Amino acid sequence: MIEKSEYLGRIDRLAARMREAGLDGVLLTGESNIDYFSGFRHHAPWTLFARPFFQVISADGRSALLAHTFLEPEMRRTAAVTDIRTTSSSGPAPVQQVKELLQDLGMLSGKLGMELGYEQRLGISVHDFEALQQALAGIEIADASMLLWQSRMIKSRAEIELMRQSAAVTSAAFAAAFEAATPGMSEADIGRICGETMIAQGAERPGFILITSGPGNYHVLSGKPTARKLQQGDMLWMDMGAVVNGYWSDFCRAAYFGKRAAELDAYQARVLEANDAMIAATRPGVPVQKVAEAAVREFKKHGIEVHLGSGRIGHGMGLMSTEPPHVALYEQTLCEPGLVFTIEPRITNDKGVFNCEELLVVTPTGAEVLTTAPRDITYIH
Numbered sequence: 001m002i003e004k005s006e007y008l009g010r011i012d013r014l015a016a017r018m019r020e021a022g023l024d025g026v027l028l029t030g031e032s033n034i035d036y037f038s039g040f041r042h043h044a045p046w047t048l049f050a051r052p053f054f055q056v057i058s059a060d061g062r063s064a065l066l067a068h069t070f071l072e073p074e075m076r077r078t079a080a081v082t083d084i085r086t087t088s089s090s091g092p093a094p095v096q097q098v099k100e101l102l103q104d105l106g107m108l109s110g111k112l113g114m115e116l117g118y119e120q121r122l123g124i125s126v127h128d129f130e131a132l133q134q135a136l137a138g139i140e141i142a143d144a145s146m147l148l149w150q151s152r153m154i155k156s157r158a159e160i161e162l163m164r165q166s167a168a169v170t171s172a173a174f175a176a177a178f179e180a181a182t183p184g185m186s187e188a189d190i191g192r193i194c195g196e197t198m199i200a201q202g203a204e205r206p207g208f209i210l211i212t213s214g215p216g217n218y219h220v221l222s223g224k225p226t227a228r229k230l231q232q233g234d235m236l237w238m239d240m241g242a243v244v245n246g247y248w249s250d251f252c253r254a255a256y257f258g259k260r261a262a263e264l265d266a267y268q269a270r271v272l273e274a275n276d277a278m279i280a281a282t283r284p285g286v287p288v289q290k291v292a293e294a295a296v297r298e299f300k301k302h303g304i305e306v307h308l309g310s311g312r313i314g315h316g317m318g319l320m321s322t323e324p325p326h327v328a329l330y331e332q333t334l335c336e337p338g339l340v341f342t343i344e345p346r347i348t349n350d351k352g353v354f355n356c357e358e359l360l361v362v363t364p365t366g367a368e369v370l371t372t373a374p375r376d377i378t379y380i381h
Contacts, residue, residue: 001158002039002159002162006079006158007037010196011063014147014151015059015061016321018057019058021033021113021147023059023111023144023147024058024059025059025107025110025112026057027054027102027113028055028056029078029123031045033148033152034054034055034065035246036151040065041078041245041246051067051071051089053065053068054098055278056101056105056107058181062098064085064105065083066085066086066094066098067085068090069086069087085101093132104219107139108139109139110140111140112139113141114142115148118324119144121144130316131269133361134270136141137379149324153316154317154336154339156338159247160333160338160361160370162245163171163340165369166241166244166249167251167371169244170373171372172195172201173198174240176194176197176312177238178191178255178378181255182380183229183257185236187211187225187227187228190224191211194206194209203242205242206240206322207240207241207321208226208240209225209238210252212353213237214230218348221348223225223237226361235257235264235377236380237270237352238356246319250321250342250359251286251356251357251371252357255379256378256381258379259379260379263275265356270299270302270354271354272376274345275343277360278313279358279366281293283365284337285336286335288327288328288331289330289332292312292313292327292329295313296329298345304347312328312331313343313345314327314344317341336361336362337364338362339361340359341360359371
């Protein structure tokens with residue numbers, strides 16, 4: 001678990017960034033941001049349309065939470081922020097109480113940052129935001145998204161350890177699934193084994209489980225487990241992530257029902273060579289763009305065009321399953337110790353999905369791979 005002192009340090013560092021940027025405070029409404037800066041993690045972060053909650057952080061480092069009374073006991077038990085205000089409203093956002101909270105912190109004038117831009121989302125409706133703008137007519141509302149990502153992108157040792165644990169849980173799920181898999185089982189059977197293993201290994205919950213199998217289906221890379229029965233000659237490709245104390249992992253592995261096949265191993269070898277090139281390119285001071293370029297160069301050696309169907313070959317990780325930066329040819333973010341991202345060069349054809357996604361953390365001298373599951377195709381006879 002992350003110590004309360006770490007959350008208070010995050011608030012202090014954000015306050016310093018606010019002062020440099022000319023902001024008088026920020027008003028947070030997004031679950032992952034409130035988790036990051038307060039230590040309170042909502043029990044159902046995927047169902048937050050009712051009962052929005054808020055965190056205010058002033059440029060002088062004070063902070064307060066405003067939430068429905070239902071959340072108050074858990075907030076007081078877990079949050080590092082001790083100034084907790086409550087509302088009984090389960091309808092529209094409690095705009096008047098937000099205004100009163102800002103007034104108490106001396107923030108009814110000046111410039112207020114909110115989650116308006118890059119890969120951020122407000123946790124309130126458009127109508128609530130408009131009502132808030134009207135109530136705060138004397139305040140300039142500005143985008144704080146880059147300040148938030150500057151704080152969140154570089155992970156602490158505690159965060160990295162939680163992602164390491166999440167990767168270990170997910171590795172155990174792959175191992176359990178491949179050990180149990182036999183022809184005649186359904187994708188849903190495999191998915192169930194994965195989810196049960198994640199919980200048994202200490203996950204807070206399964207994050208996601210994607211499965212595709214069999215000829216004609218290998219292009220379905222975001223498919224949920226189906227009732228399709230696995231057969232001899234199928235590749236079983238899975239992309240999964242567990243959540244441990246709010247922190248995610250995300251990587252993929254594959255198995256094949258049949259004897260070892262040189263053609264499949266050759267495709268996998270090309271992908272692993274690209275992975276190794278990306279790992280070697282990851283070091284402090286290098287733009288993330290160069291990590292993506294390493295995969296492109298490696299594939300070109302074999303006359304393969306790197307797959308950029310999603311516009312990137314990896315992505316940041318943390319309290320969300322995908323965060324900045326993108327591992328892409330346009331990404332100028334510099335690698336720094338503590339930056340965590342995936343690498344996932346891929347070859348997809350009628351033989352299967354050849355993709356060995358890994359989770360990396362930048363170290364002072366290069367990169368550490370947090371994922372430990374076997375990288376080669378698992379053959380199931």
